[in-house]
Amino acid sequence: MPNVKKTFSIKGMHCASCVYALEKALKAVPGVSNAVVNLASEKATVDYDTSTVSEDLLSDAVSGAGYKADMSSGPSIDEVQAAKLLEQKTLRNKAVVSLVLGGLIFWGSFPGLIDTSPALLQNFFVQMFLTIPVQFWAGLSFYRATISALKKRSANMDTLVSIGTTVAFVYSAVVTIFPSTVEKVGLEPMPYFDTAAVIIGLILLGRYLEARAKAGTSEAIKKLIGLQAKTARVVKDGKDHDIPIEEVRIGDLIRVRPGEKVPVDGIIIEGQSSIDESMISGESIPVDKVGGEVVIGATMNKTGMFTFKATKIGSDTMLAQIIKLVEDAQGSKAPIQRIADQISSYFVPVVLMLAILTFVIWYVVGSTDPLLFAILNTVAVLIIACPCAMGLATPTAIMVGTGKGAEHGILIKDAESLETANKINTVIFDKTGTLTNGKPVVTDTLAFGNHAEKDILFMAATIERASEHSLAEAIVKEAEKENIELGSINKFQAVPGQGVTGEVGHKKILFGNRRLMEENSIDFNSASDQVLKLENFGKTVMLLAIDGALAGIVAVADTLKDSAVDGVRALKDLGIESVMITGDNQRTASAIAAKVGITKVLAEVLPDQKEAEVRKIQALGKKVAMIGDGINDAPALAAADVGIAMGSGTDVAIEAANITLINKNLKSVAAAITLSKKTMRTIKTNLFWAFGYNVVLIPVAMGILYPFFEILLNPIYASMAMALSSISVVGNSLFLKQIKLKA
């Protein structure tokens, strides 16, 4: 077996010397190639050879050093991989031996081939001795599983295979050992050892191929784990030290050179670079980063050298969160699977009853060789039934689909979200921060009467400094840019959905939208033309009144995201209607919507009304996806059939949304829906074939075609069909990997 890496908890550590003592004790175990103990996380990570080292040995070494190991966290990804490979290897060896022996028996007994075979292979006793290892060594796992299942009063695939092949083997053995007795009851003493041996060989081959294909369905997690850097270059006392990633602490300063991976999440302290984040976000263009900006663990540094401060380590990093989310999604069940689960739980007992019925009918009604026909058709029924294909139909597609999404920066919370996204016909975009970059800037400042533009900006910025509104920051920044020193404010008050009021010096200030002016009986008719003009350009206009008279206007505009136009167009191509929701007035909102190609606009919607607007559209019978930037939109995201958050993996948004687009690319909305549609199509095709296969071929195996066309199903062909049905379902799911997503 290959070397594996295992991480487990240690109890009883309290100082750095414990780390040294434990590492020494673990490294002293023969077969352990490396051991790293982390005091902060109280975990040990050990690389060891599983052929010489067991978990008990490691546990003993920890106990010997005076601590306690907790191995209960389960096998590591390496151990799981090693166990899967071992099981695959065993299956392959058994399949090869069974098919070689089965092939020899087949050669010596099949009517068309028998004349070309050596006389030895035609001997029934030789055939029996060749079948025994296949039946009782290669087929032992079928018997074991059957006995375990029967003890629990349950039955499965193995029950059918073991009963079917045992019937064929026992009948053949009786015919071989007591030929005269068999002749006396009117039967030709002809054994069917080839049936038993070849069936076992083909089913084992099918399972081997199925196991290999299934491994491909969970590759996404392996790929994500493989992205993790192994070491970090920590700067201590002015020197660089390469340390294992497990030993990195929050606050450590880490240097990254060109061509190296960023080991953990953090903030750049010194230097700048271009960083390839495609492995996390799916966005292929490298992102330029300077001091103060966030870097993500597992991304690739392209050009410059920089030093950053670690802010998130271990399970808190974005990569770890993404892995957890994909694992969660793959562990969930799609609603469509429930029907398959229901049928699977009744399937085997029903097949057993059908097999009994087949035997009785053929024995009672059959004209020639009723016993032989009854046995062969019963075996065919037992062998052809394939519950595995039904069981594999949904989860394999979900695993490939969610993995494919993660590759493109589309994180799907669970299988149900993936299934629901398939039905979406209306997408509601929040404007600020979703369609736009969420970084508005002041575009126009107008002054009326004897006021100067600088006075207007001074008043607006002074009063907005106390506000938490998203536009306030833009106005304060503009004032700073103009070197305007801000004053102090008294009696500040925010009026939700309208603006702010307060006193600057002895002057009473009102700053906000038209509704605020109307409520306070401020006449703004003289500025109507300017306001209309600015709004028609998609700018948000705020009016400033000083001591009850209109004094000026400040207009703010946000820039559209590069992907906004293409994102909306991609949805249109899918036949999905886009809607924009915003607190802006109708004219400004319509102007922005027109720029991105959205015709339906919900304007002047207060933040707490967004959820109600989503429900109104749902009430019209629409399946709604809400796209928001997370925190403010949380109720609307939760109310929608599918909430899609534009955000980073560490954002709170992940909790509120069903799907998170790490790349913040609006084209990914259509990509996520396309992925959902293709995954659901794959699931439906899989279920159709899996159910159709059983519904059509079980009656054929029972002999339903015999009265009309004299067609019966040879049990060997039944086993071939059975093996192929599982492989075809897994193979069809793997096709999902080939789809091209424009994310």
Place this chain on the structure above:
Amino acid sequence: MNIDKIVVTILGLFGSVFTYWFFLMKKDKEVSVTDLVDILVAGGYSPAVISIPLGKTTQINFFRKDPNSCLEEVVLADFKIRKFLPLNQKVTVQIKPQVKGTFNFSCGMGMFHGKIVVK
């Protein structure tokens, strides 16, 4: 009808009724768990029905002794957990249910089932 055919028909009828009763009419005994339970994975799950307390973390140790590939994964879909169960190794999952009710768990292919009753 010959006597052998009558006997086969009667045995077939009996076999079908027995199959139905044996596999489809079994009742699993519910085992009450406080904080930790070992579930043997062999031909199904033993115990197959466990009751656990609401709002508390319960540790479930799965130990697979059955080579049947159907059982190589366990899925607790309501808790978003899918775990590979290597043969003869203990695999632990921890759950902290937030709502009362009965939640199914199954093997990866949905052939074998168990229940978690949250009280």
